[in-house]
Amino acid sequence: MQQFKIEKPNDDVRSYLQEKIDNLTKPKGSLGILEDLAMQIGWVQQSLSPKLSNPCHIVFAGDHGIAAEGVSPSPQEVTYQMIANFWAGGAGINFLARQHGFDLKVVDAGVNFDFKLEDPIIHKKIRKSTRNYLHEAAMTHEEMELAIQRGAECVQDCFDQDCNIIGFGEMGITNTSSSALWMTYLTGVPLDQCIGAGCDHTGNIINHKYNVLKQSMDNYKGDASLEDIMCYFGGYEMVMTVGAMLKAAELKMMILVDGFIMTNCMLVASKLNANVLHYAIFGHQGDEAGHKLLLEYLKAKPILNIGFRLGEGTGALCAYPIIDSSVRMINEMNSFKEIKVTKYF
Template sequence: MKRFSIVAPSEKIVPALREKIDALTKPKGSLGRLEELAMQIGRIQQTLAPRLSCPYNIVFAGDHGIADEGVSLSPKEVTRQMISNFIEGGAGICFLSRQHGFRLRVVDAGVDADLSGVRELIGLKIRRGTRNYLYEPAMTLQEMELAVERGASVVRDCHAEGCNVIAFGEMGIGNTASSSMWMHCLTGIPLEKCVGAGSGLDAEGIRHKYDVLRRAMDRYTGDGSVEDVMRWFGGYEMVMAVGAMWQAAELGMIVLVDGFIMTNCMLAASRLYPDVLHYAVFGHKGDESGHALVLGELGARPLLDLGLRLGEGTGAVCAYPIVDSAVRMIGEMATFAGANITKYF
């Protein structure tokens, strides 16, 4: 599998960042999380004057073979239909991207439909949906490696256009089930605590979903490694997102992490490259039942809690103005010395 050079940003700049933030015209620490974000972003960019440039949200789309077992309220054709909605600008992520100045890109990672003629769609399809992991691995090792590389290539293209802050979202029927499997396998949290309503299952539907996933887990014969869990239970769109996160971290970009599915992608990414977490800003705590638990496993403190569970990158993009405020704070506020104000703390 493609290797990445991901290292923790240097700590040497931290005292200077702390001094600059404390010299701004406010009581020390009074801007709370904004100060923490400014420290993180300044450290990522290794500058006392961080900036945000050309934000992108990438939606990776793909279908899951496990959906054939009725683990989702929605049929697979919804993925294809939503692709058109993204392209036409009618989806939830579309109005948020317009509102907050994000460029939106949609990637066909493995949708179970022929989308070759869809304009503005980035066609990187590995296969028309993954295999059903109730009976066999979702993808081959070669397919997983290809998905990692293709996800990384999308980020390289965005970076070449001047992007230094990027969010990832997903569209794919069955991907909350697959995310639950990653969460269980990579954290040891009991499976029943990892399984939720997804796109809107009722209590009976959740019980059925759990039963299917438990049987799939019982039949798992892999070696339990991160790579094996990714390929056995993952989706092409999820693996592409992992590769994209690794590439963004290697390039020193800020990664805005969305909801349950993308948090589990960051979980997988961090299990192989722990330093990827230095580049992650967790946008929100979603309404999927396992999201708070996996956030806790990562030691993450999300910026928002709005009861969101749409995916697509919506929570990450909603949180972007807070990140922007942190950068504006360190870049635009006057200092006590510059404004000729006596420190009042």
């Protein structure tokens, strides 16, 4: 598998950042999470005056063979239909990207549809849908490695556009099923606590979903290694995101992490290289059942908890103004010394 050189940022700058933050014209600690974010971004950028430039958001799209087992109430064609909605500018992620100034890119990682070369999509298709992991591995190790590589290529293109903060989202019917399996194998949390309703707002699908996924686990005869779990139960859009996250951290970019599926991708990325977590900002705690437990496992503190479960990266982009505020705080607030205000704490 492609290796990524991800460094832990040098800690020497942290004391200087803390001193600057503590001496802004406010009581110490009074801006809460803005102070935490300013510290993290300044630490990653090794700068007392961090900046956010040319934010990008990539939606990776792919289909899953397990959809044949009815684990989602939505038919598989919704995946490519939603991609057309992205093109038309009418999806949830579109208005948020416009609102917050993100360059939105949509990537075909493995959609079960034949797009035209002229379609406004980034063509990175591995295969038209993964295989059905109730019966066999979703992808081969060679396909997994190719997905890692192609995800990294997408991030490099954004970096070359002077982007230093990047979000990731997904589109793929049944990818909450694959995410639940990644989670249970890699965290030890029981499967029933990892499974949520996905796009089924009624919750009626959960029992059937559990039974299919439990049978898939019973049928699995692999070695339970990280790479084998990625291959057997993953989605092309998910593995591509893992490669993208690792590359972003290698390039010292800030990574906006969205909901349940994207947090599972960060989980896998962190198992491959723990240093990736230094670059991650967790946008929100989603409404999918296992997301809270997964965030707790990663010791992650999400910015928002507003009942989202859409995916596409919507929760991460909703959190962006708070991240922007943290950088504005450290750069635009006066210090007590500059403004000659007596410290009032």
